[in-house]
Amino acid sequence: MAIWTAEVKEIERLYESLRHQFPELGRELGNLIKTDDENVALLYSRRCLEVIVTYLCEAELKRSRGTEPLKGIIDKLQKEEKVPSHITASMHGLNTLSTFGTHPKDFDPEQVKPVLNNLLIIIKWYLRYKDPLTFGELMKEEQKHEAEPEDVREKVKGRPKKRVLFAVTVFLMVAITAIVILSIFNVISLGKLTKDTNFIAVLPFTSLNNDPDQEYFSYGLVEEILDRLCRIGKLKVISHTSSSRFKNTNLSLKEIARQLNASAILEGSVQKQGDNVRITVQLIDAKTDTHLWSKKFENNLTDIFSIYSEVAQAVAGELHAGITQEEKHLLGKVPTTDMAAYDAYLLGRFYWSKLTAKDLETAMQHFELAKERDPEFTLAYAGIASVWVARRQLGMTKPAEATPKIDLAIKRALENDTTQADVYYMLAVNMTWGKFDWIGGESAFKKAIEINPNHAEAHAYYSHLLNILGRREEAMNYIETALKLDPLSSLIQSLYGIDLMFVRRYDDAVKAFRESLDLYPAQPLAGNIINALYFAGREDEAIEMLRTHQKNNPEYLKALNDGYFEAGFQGAMKKVADLNAERSKTVFIGSRSIGQFYALAGDIDNALLWLEKAYEEHDPNLPYILKPEYDKLRDDPRFQDLCRRLNLPYK
Incomplete structure (x- = not known):
């Protein structure tokens, strides 16, 4: 039995009264009263405090808490006299003790008692703050409970009427029988999840x-x-x-x-x-x-x-x-016995996830440090490859610079360890979009998924390779799996939208891209929504979205508006293509991108000219030329020749 049982009993009485009216606080309290582990008790006491302080931050300080530490919010609530000083004192006490108690060497389970006492004080004040009427009724019940002698309560509990006792007995017999039958047929679970809920x-x-x-x-x-x-x-x-x-x-x-x-x-x-x-x-x-x-x-x-x-x-x-x-x-x-190398690797992954040019550079520095500390640390090389892949695919560097460095990093990683799914995933991406090696790419994707069947991005990008190769049904199966594995990923939603473009489901593609933008408004791949809107017959919406996207680029906006005024959507695409072709002389703009604008404009000669340049440059997005943006080129022998050289099924 936990040494803080008495304190928990008081909290349990509060829990029964508030759990329906305050479900978020009730959930954390429910977890707290179930445990006899001191560290779990501290964790959920702290979470109760977080629920209350987060609400007060929004209600009293009129702003979202974000990631600000509890101490800072409590200090502001005290300074601005939003919360009584004796309550903020209890808040500080709970916050300090629950953090201090996680130090293994210094921790004493007795410290749970003052944490729970402080929590009780805070919750009672919070209930009075939120709902004085409910608090008053609750206090009456508590006073009544405390006023009744223990022996009287036990006697009342111990003399049920015979008919009531008989009814309860019959009910329990029926209930137990039902539970046994249902559990035999796996209709309900007895304490464990059933096999299909995994x-x-x-x-x-x-x-x-x-x-x-x-x-x-x-x-x-x-x-x-x-x-x-x-x-x-x-x-x-x-x-x-x-x-x-x-x-x-x-x-x-x-x-x-x-x-x-x-x-x-x-x-x-x-x-x-x-x-x-x-x-x-x-x-x-x-x-x-x-x-x-x-x-x-x-x-x-x-x-x-x-x-x-x-x-x-x-x-x-x-x-x-x-x-x-x-x-x-x-x-x-x-993966490594050098903890400093491992620490550097974790920092690298943290910064890589932000995908800005600055953060990718910081990530690279940490991955390089991890590699230097442990030259046999496979994941450090996988991290280096991932930075160069991101830079190449996002147009931050030319393929000619990035691809050899990706090759080298993957080679070193595989020399050290052949059991890492992320290494094969990087290999698959490089084979597919770096080398246009469809067989090598497919083999690496399958290996990555074999090692890690839950790799959402491997499933999603493999679906793109399958669509590039014209294997539509297989592609949709893989992207649907990716959506189940990562349902709230802006990237996966955009990749799904591109798959839908391949199969000409334009309205569904628009929906997918919108969901992607809702999840992350700056998602670069969601820019494909403009083409999806155009092919869905919503030309005006497409132009308006393009205007919004380029609102800080006056030169681009002028070309767009002039072209649209002269010749509608195709005229706008032609002006933008001409502008980008001129700008590409001084800044890096992917040739395939320029070719796509010309294709949408119906300027077949210029479209094919730029796609040929993209082939020579090994533009990583060239494999997407079987999407609907290029349908007007399909009957041209020059386009068919390009597809043959890429080994793509253009018919």
């Missing part, structure tokens, strides 16, 4: 460091746990891109699970202190909000990989997902 999402872990410079570690830790889970073939794992959208959210677990189509949620907290790390994880059945498994780890950083492996295997067991011997071997692999 979609899992890993939410961002709470960092207890209160140090923004340590944010990368919790980000990388989640990615590494996901990587291990993804290697288990019988698990379906929601991508980090989608689950990371729920960082600092006030949504309930059930709502998060609904949006992600997940049946189980893994969440936790992490604190890194020098060479030590403390991690708490718990697996929750999202449909019933019940705990399936939880554990805390206190280890040296050198043991971090064994923690990842143990978490993955425990989750697989709870979700009835069997692990093969080969998968078990992969889960136990240690």
Whole structure:
């Protein structure tokens, strides 16, 4: 029995009264009162405080909390006299103790008691603040409960009427019989998820460091746990891109699970202190909000990989997902023994995910450092390759500069380790869009998906290769899998929109691109919505969106408007193509892009001229010439010859 049982009982009485009216706070309290683990108790006490302070920030300070630490918000609430000083004192006490208590060497379970006492004070004030009437009724019930002697309460409990007792007995017999029958036929679950409910999402872990410079570690830790889970073939794992959208959210677990189509949620907290790390994880059945498994780890950083492996295997067991011997071997692999190299790699992944030119450069510096510290660290080379691939595909560098560097990084990675899905994914992307080697690209995509069946981007980009090769039905199967694995990814939605363009489903493509922009308004691939609108017969919308997109480019806007006034959409495309052709003499603009504008304008000669230049330059986007933007070129022998040289099915 936990030494803080008395404190929890008081909180439990509050929980029963508020859980329906305040579901978000109720969810965290519900998790708190179920646990007898001191670290989990601290975690959920802190989360209760976060729910309350986040609300007060919006209601009293009139702004979103964002990622600001609790201490700063509490200080502002006190300074502006939005919250009584004795309440902010309790808030500070809870915040300080719940953080301090995560230091393994200094922690005393007795510290949970003052945390819970502070929480009780805060919640009572919060209820009075939110709903004075409900608070008054609640206090009456509590006073009545406390005034009644314990022996009287026990006697009242102990003398039910015979008819009531008989009815209860009959009801229980029927209920137990029903549960047994239903469980036999797998209609309901007795404490574990059934075999068909194996979609899992890993939410961002709470960092207890209160140090923004340590944010990368919790980000990388989640990615590494996901990587291990993804290697288990019988698990379906929601991508980090989608689950990371729920960082600092006030949504309930059930709502998060609904949006992600997940049946189980893994969440936790992490604190890194020098060479030590403390991690708490718990697996929750999202449909019933019940705990399936939880554990805390206190280890040296050198043991971090064994923690990842143990978490993955425990989750697989709870979700009835069997692990093969080969998968078990992969889960136990240690990518590097140099923790500084590993730390640099995690920083590199953190900055790479932002995909700006500056952040890609920072990511490259960290990947290079990881490589220098451990020349056999495969993931460092995969990181270097990923930076050059991003630069090439986003038009930040010419293919002639990027492709050889990608080749070298992948070669070194495969020399060190042939079991990393991301290395084969990089190889597939390079073979397909860097070398136009369709056979090599397909082989590498299949290998990446074999190693990691949950690699959403591998599925999505493989669908593009299949569409490039004219294998439409296969392509749609792979992109639909990617959407299930990463349902809230702006990138995957845009890639889906491009697949829909291949099959000429223009209205559906417009919808996909709009969803992509809703998720991330700056998504570059979603610019394809302009062409989708045009082919859907919504020419005016296409032009208006292009105007909005180029509102800060007066030269472009003038060409667009002049051309549209003279000859409609095709006239606008012609003027823009001429402008870009001229500008390409001084700045890098992809030849394929210019060729596409001419193709949309119906200027076949200029379109083919620029596509030929794109072929000579090895433009990475040239394989997309079988999309509808180029349909007007299909009957021209020059276009057919280009397709033959690319080994594309143009007919």
